[in-house]
Amino acid sequence: MDTVTVLSVSLVASTLALVTLMLLAPRIGWLDKPDEVRKVHARPVPPVGGLAWFCGLAAALLGSGLAGAGLLPLLIAIAALVLIGAIDDRFPLSSALRFVFQAGVVLMLMVAAGFGLRDLGGVLGGTSLALGVLAVPMTVFACVGVINATNMVDGMDGVAGGLLAILFGAIWLLAGERVEGTVALFALIALLPFLAANVRLPWQPRARVFFGDCGSMSAGLLVAWLLVSATQGADRAFAPVTALFLFALPLIDTVSIMLRRVSEGRSPFSPDQNHIHHLLMRLGLSVPQTWTVMMLTALLLVGLGVGLERLGVAEWQRAVLFLGLALAYHRSVVVGLRAGRLWGRPLLTMLMRA
Numbered sequence: 001m002d003t004v005t006v007l008s009v010s011l012v013a014s015t016l017a018l019v020t021l022m023l024l025a026p027r028i029g030w031l032d033k034p035d036e037v038r039k040v041h042a043r044p045v046p047p048v049g050g051l052a053w054f055c056g057l058a059a060a061l062l063g064s065g066l067a068g069a070g071l072l073p074l075l076i077a078i079a080a081l082v083l084i085g086a087i088d089d090r091f092p093l094s095s096a097l098r099f100v101f102q103a104g105v106v107l108m109l110m111v112a113a114g115f116g117l118r119d120l121g122g123v124l125g126g127t128s129l130a131l132g133v134l135a136v137p138m139t140v141f142a143c144v145g146v147i148n149a150t151n152m153v154d155g156m157d158g159v160a161g162g163l164l165a166i167l168f169g170a171i172w173l174l175a176g177e178r179v180e181g182t183v184a185l186f187a188l189i190a191l192l193p194f195l196a197a198n199v200r201l202p203w204q205p206r207a208r209v210f211f212g213d214c215g216s217m218s219a220g221l222l223v224a225w226l227l228v229s230a231t232q233g234a235d236r237a238f239a240p241v242t243a244l245f246l247f248a249l250p251l252i253d254t255v256s257i258m259l260r261r262v263s264e265g266r267s268p269f270s271p272d273q274n275h276i277h278h279l280l281m282r283l284g285l286s287v288p289q290t291w292t293v294m295m296l297t298a299l300l301l302v303g304l305g306v307g308l309e310r311l312g313v314a315e316w317q318r319a320v321l322f323l324g325l326a327l328a329y330h331r332s333v334v335v336g337l338r339a340g341r342l343w344g345r346p347l348l349t350m351l352m353r354a
Helices: 003-028 049-064 072-090 095-113 132-153 159-175 179-198 212-231 240-246 248-263 276-282 287-311 315-339
Strands: none
Touching: 003 049, 003 179, 049 072, 049 179, 049 212, 072 095, 072 212, 095 132, 095 212, 132 159, 132 212, 132 248, 159 179, 159 212, 159 240, 159 287, 179 212, 212 240, 240 248, 240 287, 240 315, 248 287, 248 315, 276 287, 287 315
16 A cells, blocks of 8 residues: 555544444443542543554554564564553553563564664764663663653643654654654554544543553553664664653653652652642643643654754763753752742642542
């Protein structure tokens, strides 16, 4: 199939799957119900958006022939996390068990497809920082980290879908006709029906569907594959440090909140209302306002990364800038939470149902 036909098939497959699953989910009890800590939505919502997105992506990979031209292991790995995530949506798994499954899938992909993070580029000022014997553990660590950062940022209507759309679009822009650029475009098109049903709009005051763990975990794996594959080798599409800027908002938020939890003597995976979207809402912003601030911030960070890449700024300088931005955010939140006042505005103690 030509590209336009493949994209059309992907969009139709994703849309049909989404509509079908949204009708089926309440009948089989596949619903995400509110709770008092993390899930502040007011009513049960079917978490089937991720499965619908996967259907559209699979249709594109199979229809384009890419699955048969070397990407079948990637498709199988994503499908495995869709399954694990769907189980987690219905019967919550422990953090340790999720990590074991995720690491196993990443290792399978490395063995089957030769996938891996082998160097970090010139982040220390040289031409390339090779990982050598650390390549395997670093690949697993990085991929599992991206998977869980994607999962953890998925806590408010439109956020995960919006951030993924920006990320996929940026990779398409940077990678062009490379396989990573094509796959990113497929992923973006397959995401559109879910995003239309998940983001809050004047005629849609609440999300009608959630991405679910099956979506955030599987999309996180694809993000990890795209960022690693596009940044390795002499013919890389962009520098490894640029990947940090493309994934900046989920990465900085996740690392910051885990550090704060550990410093408080809690598990880094314990629930609370201190993710960036929670903090913005605790400052009094509405869900649409919070979404807008987060998307503009993500666009700014992604644009900065793309701009620095295109300008050819030294990789170590970009790494220092990214680290400075991350530390500035973390420090401001730590101080703000202690004072009960963040970025010049008082913080609400808890969120109301949204």
